[in-house]
Amino acid sequence: MSHGNMTINLKVWRQKNSRTAGNLETYEVKGVSEDMSFLEMFDVLNEQLVSEGKEPIAFDHDCREGICGMCSMYINGRPHGPLQGVTTCQLHMRSFKDGDTIVVEPWRATAFPVIKDLVVDRSAFDRIIASGGFVSVNTGNAQDGNSIPVPKNEADKAFSAAACIGCGACVAACKNASAMLFVSAKVSQLALLPQGQAERQDRALNMVAQMDTEGFGSCTNTGACAAECPKEISLENIARLNREYLGASLTK
Amino acid sequence: MSDKLISKTPEGPLSEKWTKYRSTVPLVNPANKRNLEIIVVGTGLAGASAAATLAEMGYAVKAFCFQDSPRRAHSIAAQGGINAAKNYQNDGDSTYRLFYDTIKGGDYRARESNVHRLAENSANIIDQCVAQGVPFARDYGGMLKNRSFGGTQVKRTFYAAGQTGQQLLLGAYSALERQVGLGNVKMYSRHEMLEVVMIDGKARGIIARNLVTGETERHFGHAVLLCTGGYGNVFYLSTNAMGSNVTAIWKAHRQGAFFGNPCFTQIHPTCIPVSGDHQSKLTLMSESLRNDGRIWVPKKKDDPRAANDIPEDERDYYLERRYPAFGNLVPRDIASRAAKERCDAGYGVGATKQAVYLDFRSNLINKYGRAEASKLGIENPTIEQLVALGKEVVKEEYGNLFDMYKQITGEDPYEVPMRIYPAVHYTMGGLWVDYNLMTTIPGLYALGEANFSDHGANRLGASALMQGLSDGYFVIPYTIGAYLSGEIKTKSIPTDHPAFVEAEKSVKDRINKLLSIKGTQSPESFHKRLGKIMWEKCGMARNEKGLKEAISEIQALKKEFWSDVRILGDADGFNPELDKAGRVADFIELGELMCVDALSRNESCGGHFREEYQEDGGEAKRDDENFMFVSAWEFKGESQWELNKEPLVYENIKIAQRNYK
Secondary structure: OOOOOEEEEEEEEEOOOOOOOOEEEEEEEEEEOOOOEHHHHHHHHHHHHHHOOOOOOOOOOOOOOOOOOOOOOEEOOEEOOOOOOOOHHHOEHHHOOOOOEEEEEOOOOOOOOEEEOOEEOOHHHHHHHHOOOOOOOOOOOOOOHHHOOOOHHHHHHHHHHHOOOOOOHHHHHOOOOEOHHHHHHHHHHHHHOHHHOOOHHHHHHHHHHHHHHOOOEOOOOOOHHHHHOOOOOOOHHHHHHHHHHHHHHHHO | OOOOOOOOOOOOOHHHHHHHHHHHOOOOOHHHHOOOEEEEEOOOHHHHHHHHHHHHHOOEEEEEOOOOOHHHOHHHHOOOOEEOOOOOOOOOOOHHHHHHHHHHHOOOOOOHHHHHHHHHHHHHHHHHHHHHOOOOOEOOOOOEOOEOOOOOOOOOEEOOOOOHHHHHHHHHHHHHHHHHHOOOEEEEOOEEEEEEEEEOOEEEEEEEEEOOOOOEEEEEOOEEEEOOOOOHHHHOOOOOOOOOOOHHHHHHHHOOOOEEOOOOEEEEEEEOOOOOOOOOOOOEOOHHHHHOOEEEEEOOOOOOOOHHHOOHHHEEOHHHHHOOOOHHHOOHHHHHHHHHHHHHOOOOOOOOOOOEEEEOHHHHHHHHHHHHHHHHOOOOOOHHHHHHHHHHHHHHHHHHHHHHHHHHHOOOOOOOOEEEEEEEEEEOOEEOOOOOOEOOOOOEEEOHHHEOOOOOOOOOOOOHHHHHHHHHHHHHHHHHHHHHOOOOOOOOOOOOOHHHHHHHHHHHHHHHHHHHHOOOEOHHHHHHHHHHHHHHHOOOOEOHHHHHHHHHHHHHHHHHHHHHEOOOOOOOOOOHHHHHHHHHHHHHHHHHHHHHHHHHOOOOEOOEOEOOOEOOOOOEOOOHHHHOEEEEEEEEEOOEEEEEEEEOOOOOOOOOOOOOO
């Protein structure tokens, strides 16, 4: 069993709810081991706070294996922290040094209002999917799976786009709080597959319209989204979305 | 046998039961469907697929999940694949073979009719998911690819790298969101179900707490579907998500729904070992890795050498040695016990000695590396060349899993073998349901991992996704007609009905009681202590003495919890500590029932291994004469349960000792 001997100083955003203002609070966490995940370090801090009679820090997390997309910490100015292609829950303390000061904030975007502390409301993403992120096929209508051959390259590209976990890091990373990478990943997945063709144009138009309605910003091609995406969703998807959108706008 | 335990299995030959039943089950006409409201709790594979499909059919659906989005349900984390009897590989697969493998894998403790239906539906699931745009792995001709999982000798597992659950769930989630957009489903995220509302003996709704505002809400439904997953987190450390809990089905159990086979727990053989006391969860390394990874320990006890320095003939590939026919692909319960046996005997590896090696090097070099080299026409390739070539193939098959392993342990599994150890992964037990998936409470259903039905005492790999989607897409949409066709005259019951008022009051009273204790210990600390008792005494091996001790320890823990838990914050807003406390309180009660169940089953079968009942070679010793039944427990009061038995009848399968040798 490893016993930790690192001491970490944290500055953490505390905010009671969406109606009150928040501020950064400072905490010291002792006995941190390098095998701990970043969230386990927060567990230790929260146990410490409970024992001191202070309310623990609220943060979103669930699967803790990098796939559910729930964890969402803005660590030292970067969504999900310093590593490439890694969610907060898969970030381990071996990426930090004894005595480090780490600043932890929630995702910041108008479309993601803070619920409490580090927890934000990302339901805007669900509404974008509801506006067109699907193939309209009712259960029971499917033909045999192998009756629709999909070239491997296309299937692989669709899969890479579909790997998006909907965490919102792209929005948090973007100076405009744009959701283009998220939207483009779903539009690309379905535009690349034969199953998605029937609704291809409507999908692009409707999802972009919903994205605008939710209050996400515009894309100015800085590429911060793809650089910070824990699933390394490619900027090519945004290019494809632009083509899809333009094509649909001209013909619809 | 309780008169409530009627399985309602249709008459007729096994292979015709479902087809015939599906064509004769009562229907609800489209005009009436609009007036029938269905509550779906949980939005994983079972819940999302059920909610979407029922809404497509015209029912008015309300769906609930505790996460911030239905897409986060823990089905998302399933890695390796989903089984289907397509026989695309032309290797002799069939509906019957999938049925047979599942019954045998479950150690003959599942209901034949349900399992056959599952196997029949399996092919339709793949078709449905492909139609939704789920990007399954394909070969260069554009056809779907398959791989092998444990307990089978065919390749019937469909997959999307190591993220199959994610892709399937996003497919079901898309279908669900489509219905939300069309106004057919009302979605309630960050809501937790805290009570089933009963009126005249039927389930008529739920009380849910809005986890953001803290308000309790009353929701009416003509029927209530619990699709809330498994309860592996009773062990504290498991591969489940942090939020996975038993609360919804436990509330239903306390209201009268029988709990089936609560002690049947799946310990998954290949997980990343515990690294320290801070550990909050365990991470699975997919069973699919056993296609290409070989499991071994050194032949010498406490061998201090690094894995790669131990020569081939000093390694004990114990699964290949003990089970030559299935080798590394024996079912999970067998692989887990074999790992525990080696570690207990002193052959474990790593700092804690509680681990075995899962080694890819030989297949990486000899299988993939050589195949690639021959494709490229490289003659006499060097080992380095073979490693580099093989690595590319392995990366495509399992890349995200290797990355995850490296991230968690700091070691590169392309270079050194993975260290793995068994961990709690899945619960075969759950609410008892009949053929229609209805619990012993009329109008209350359980789907997916939340029910007990299809996996017997051990689930085969890649079968959980299959069951969740079978229940949601292809079973409940038909079987719910049997009940709702009799409810078309029932008008929506206003939620000021005394039963709703009473149920909400009991929920609020409990929350207030929890907050008023103002003790000294956190909910988390109680959870850890419960998990330790469960793992040590009701885990991979169990015995009478330990189980009896566990029961009294859990009862004492329950008392301590209700007198000394400390929950900060209040009930009027977002308060994860309060949510957690409620879940831990339910886990404590469940833990006791699991031990009671394990104590009553004087045999070993599947994941339930009672040390008193084993063959000479350490294999599980089943007792078909006395225990070929489903244990269905009825809640009778605090720490009091009555055992009801549903006999299992095998008309189509010859019962035999499970043999994977």
